[in-house]
Amino acid sequence: MDVIENKNGFVIMPEGDHAGFRRLRQLRKGFARIAFQAEEASNYSMDIKIVPVGITYNNYESYRTELLVVFGNPISLSAYYDVYKENRALAFNKLSKKLSGDLKPLMIEIASETYYDVYWQLSLQYQQRACEFLQLNPNDLYDKFQAQKSIISLLEKYEKEQPHAFSELAEKTTRWLDLLKVLKLDTSTLKLKTVPFLSLPSQILFLLLTSPLFIYGYINNILPYYLPIYTSHKIQDPQFRSSFKFVLSMILFPVFYAIQILTFDLIFHWGWISVIYFASLPLSAAIAWNYAKFYKKTVKLFRFYKAKINGNGTFKEARKLQQEISSMMDMIVSINK
Numbered sequence: 001m002d003v004i005e006n007k008n009g010f011v012i013m014p015e016g017d018h019a020g021f022r023r024l025r026q027l028r029k030g031f032a033r034i035a036f037q038a039e040e041a042s043n044y045s046m047d048i049k050i051v052p053v054g055i056t057y058n059n060y061e062s063y064r065t066e067l068l069v070v071f072g073n074p075i076s077l078s079a080y081y082d083v084y085k086e087n088r089a090l091a092f093n094k095l096s097k098k099l100s101g102d103l104k105p106l107m108i109e110i111a112s113e114t115y116y117d118v119y120w121q122l123s124l125q126y127q128q129r130a131c132e133f134l135q136l137n138p139n140d141l142y143d144k145f146q147a148q149k150s151i152i153s154l155l156e157k158y159e160k161e162q163p164h165a166f167s168e169l170a171e172k173t174t175r176w177l178d179l180l181k182v183l184k185l186d187t188s189t190l191k192l193k194t195v196p197f198l199s200l201p202s203q204i205l206f207l208l209l210t211s212p213l214f215i216y217g218y219i220n221n222i223l224p225y226y227l228p229i230y231t232s233h234k235i236q237d238p239q240f241r242s243s244f245k246f247v248l249s250m251i252l253f254p255v256f257y258a259i260q261i262l263t264f265d266l267i268f269h270w271g272w273i274s275v276i277y278f279a280s281l282p283l284s285a286a287i288a289w290n291y292a293k294f295y296k297k298t299v300k301l302f303r304f305y306k307a308k309i310n311g312n313g314t315f316k317e318a319r320k321l322q323q324e325i326s327s328m329m330d331m332i333v334s335i336n337k
Contacts, residue, residue, distance in 0.1 A: 004035075004038040004046065005041070011053075012031045018239045019239070020060055022056075022109070022120060023108075023111060024103055024104055029096060031050070032096060035050060035095075047078055050074065050075040051071060051074050053070070054070040055068075056068040056070070056108050061238065062242075066141060068145050070106040071106075072103070072105070108120075108152070115159070118155075118170045118174065119155055121177060122325075123147075123148040123152050125187045126151055126326070128144075129326070129329070129330070129333075130151050131143060131147045134146070151329075158332050175321060176322060176325060179314055179317060179318040179321070183314055183315060184303055185300055185304060186300060192304060200301055200305055207298060213284065217287050218288045220285070221253075221285040223252075224256040228249045229245060253285075260277075260281065261278045
């Protein structure tokens with residue numbers, strides 16, 4: 001209340017808890033109680049606004065993944081003054097219902113519990129194709145979000161109107177995702193139709209030539225990088241791990257860099273070279289991280305080549321299912337375009 005009275009805004013998470021699902025949970029009444037009590041204390045002269053904010057995580061735990069924050073229209077508390085004066089509990093409920101309704105369009109909302117993974121994966125994997133249908137920019141984060149929202153909405157409609165056909169789509173999608181795990185491939189690699197003949201050899205050659213840079217970066221950053229990862233596994237709640245790793249990394253990297261530069265300078269007594277060494281530490285960390293990312297991509301490309309050349313049955317089934325799912329999704333989107 002003091003913060004509000006001083007004309008400062010603040011952020012509050014109205015759900016009051018968390019879970020690894022992309023859906024809005026039951027809102028607590030604390031935010032409403034704070035707002036109404038602040039207005040009451042000022043004799044209803046502040047005209048407090050509540051701004052709904054949707055937060056969409058591409059991945060809860062992975063480093064450097066996409067995050068979208070969408071702001072909605074402010075909700076004026078003045079519309080609920082009369083209700084609050086008559087019945088506080090009713091005012092809390094009405095405001096919570098209003099905020100809940102305004103939040104859902106600003107975030108990914110997957111209500112289904114039975115087919116949660118199917119909804120999420122289809123909205124994610126069919127995102128770019130949906131952008132083409134809906135004439136959205138596939139490189140714009142908000143447009144991709146809008147495409148995902150549209151896909152989820154269409155799937156909900158499809159499940160309601162044609163439950164048997166939706167059940168078939170869900171079974172195909174579940175089977176397809178299981179096969180991807182067996183093949184250790186991602187959907188983008190599996191979608192490849194043709195790959196330049198020299199693509200894989202050139203990537204392997206690039207990895208070999210740049211491996212000294214990776215080794216240098218890996219050795220100099222191994223402890224501050226892996227210690228947060230290792231210790232975070234001891235945290236039972238996976239939703240707290242990314243925050244834990246972030247904070248611990250902010251502490252460990254400067255500490256280890258300071259120890260390394262002091263040790264280097266004490267041993268070699270090279271002032272300006274020590275400065276160069278210090279500057280190379282964060283740069284080599286970035287190089288090593290991107291090298292590892294590129295290495296994983298190259299390994300997946302190798303698996304793709306190997307499975308395709310060997311005529312792997314699992315690979316063929318996964319490709320066939322992917323085409324069938326894509327055709328079904330094209331049909332669903334085109335009908336409702």
